Amino acid sequence: MFGMSPVSRARKKNPQPAAHSVNGLFKDVLRDFSGLAAEPGPFDVELLASEVLGQWWDLAIEGDAEGGEQLGLELIAFAQRKITPGAAALLAALKVVAETEEERTAAADALGVVLGRGIPEPEWAASVGQVTVGECWRTGDVYGDESSLLCVFSRGDATLGLLALLDFTERGRVRDLVVIDAPIEVLTEMRAQAAEDAELVVLDKIEPADAHRLLVDGIAETDGMEEPEVGADYARFHAIALTWCRALPEPSASLEVEEWAPARREAAVDEFVAASGLEEREIARLLVDHGCETEPANPLRVGPEKLARFLEALLGGEYELEDEDALAPVVLAWAAWAGAREGLSEVAVAALVADVTEYLEEYLAEEPDEDEPNDYLDGTESPEEVLAVVERRRFAVPSLNTVIGDEELTDLDPGDPEQRRLLVIGEHPEYHESLADDSFDGEPRLHLALKTTLVDQLWDDSPEEVWPAALRLAERGLSRDEVLGELVAVLEGQLEETGEDRLDYDLDGYREALEQV
Template identity: 25%
Template structure:
């Protein structure tokens, strides 16, 4: 058989057996996988790219009369109902009996679960077809939101719904570092959708999971949830200068700072390093999507100690020696303030300890410094005050031979 000449021919070829499937869910799973290919390769707004593709596909295949062509048109119209022409799609003469059940589902349960640190929240919604004989089995949509990067990191559609729900309940019941609750359907719709919009705009998608393949079906299901009836989750706000000062004073007066010997620091150099390191912890927190300096976890510690601080800050030897001490104490302080279980407090502290050697290595090699940070570090190493504009200009004039890209 000759290779398909257009993307639309390729879809028709891939869906050539769609009318032979057993139920609507099987067809919707095939359809979402096909649209996942479009989503994965889109360069900008991925959801818009899928919507535009479906609109063009419906136009290009409007005169097709085979059972597979008319059926996959119905499937796409059900998955992306806001695509151009979707509302005009009608069943074909050879439509399988289950085609009337495409998209005809209702939610039967809505839940949320996650880790006690607040790194990730998963939302799970179970659905049933109005007619399970033609529609197919109950199934679940699971969406994973990563609060450290502010995106819907993965979505998954699968079944049986009660098996998936049971596995999640059991996992959370046996792990004291996780929680589980019933959730308002409207909140699920709002939270997943707003984070999914950010995911749609990423240049590179998360590499693991079923985000691309299941995205169209998951979004279609979540769009069936009602509007929110509970207040939205609070939006993060940037700490004011007085708020930062109060938080630092509270930390320094606490038992964690005393145990780390931070409250007894007297010399000007050490005090300067102490407050600089505390400012780095707060600045890093403000760079995260939820901007809460008390939301501390092993993952946040890793982002801070092994990545952010090397790219964004210039540390002298005193700062590099002080930062592990401050980070240890902050880990204990933040987890206590949030009332986390003792196991979470211990885990966070242990992970920080394990990271200190790698932090020291990265500091010594400078391999994760950004170009701007490396430039400032070079100025400081040569005795130039990075806050002195005249001194910087003089240094540039004296080093033009090193800065000039032209070897001549």
């Protein structure tokens, strides 16, 4: 929901020359630092150093480099052998901006060597990393799936912002980093977005120490992944983000997250089953396990992206299901239950259910025989009604495909009465030849008309006694065809002739008869 919208105002990237060898790369880096003005802008040194270190992430070079840290140490050793202002400038920057303590110590030692040869220390050296911490703000979706964290830093009259995209569906990792020139304008945008969509967007001012924890832990989570998906600027601003984090107050010690034991996971499933009335436990347990894996601090938190990741895991084969048919009802029920459990507003829960319904459509599209939950909804249902509506309408119209005569009809709209009638006709191939004949009348025509009427009643839930009667018959072990046959007989028993040469039925008598089923 929340991307890095202020990227358009991100610091512009300096073009870097292509490097074909380690030495060639290192010479280019020294040339860049030699080109710094005697009095560069307050943040120019840190930004250039961060961009240089960011190149290690995807660099294709000749030779056998052992990762970014090894390249950093080699660059420091290379600069130490030079007697140039560029070498002193580079080392003065890296002793603060380098990403590991080993690199920073090596850069400080190398700088001492270079200065000992008579090269003057840059006038700006003491100010590198010395920033004043401003306000920290976080905006995101009300569910807690993602948030954008804005931290403001200043030096002298210059102010920059660090914007981080946090993904809490993957242990709060940082997906992108951007340094922006106009943090106040970005904050204004955040406030406007929160004001315009207060039910789904939250904006909070947070303590700098909390921002420190979110940034450091989130970056560490991403850096620990084998092949993390990150934004285009993540590597470029990685080093400067860690540098400025050291200016933020140290967070208090984090509470150790206790892994949920099997008994606690089963208790969560029990709570869901009791609240939803669904007996399907397999998928509920998988949802709990997924939450424990991706968000151990809050496994039952729910959001559209978190549930989308769960469905992606199913498609990817991370989990196996015994009952695919139960997936949509259980996931929709889980969304409504967990959303209410988190105290989300009715609007937020409704939006969550709508998003999850779309995700289920995409998931079920992989299974061509499955009909989409959204085909059975018209958007007016409340979150609490969705599951019951889908169940009732799926009973009335179990498939959206049919064959009438030699014609195959697919993806019909069950909400259209005429297309719904075609689906009813398709269930009776014994009538297909005679339907086109003007002589199609009598008992077959009446039976088809009554069944179509009954399916319409189930679809519209009117009269409301029809569906409970169907459920009672199904509980006795009757198949769907047998249930519909019994209900058609009840409806036929209430038919009465009208003066307009057509049949109608006694509604009150029909309702009473249904209650007796």
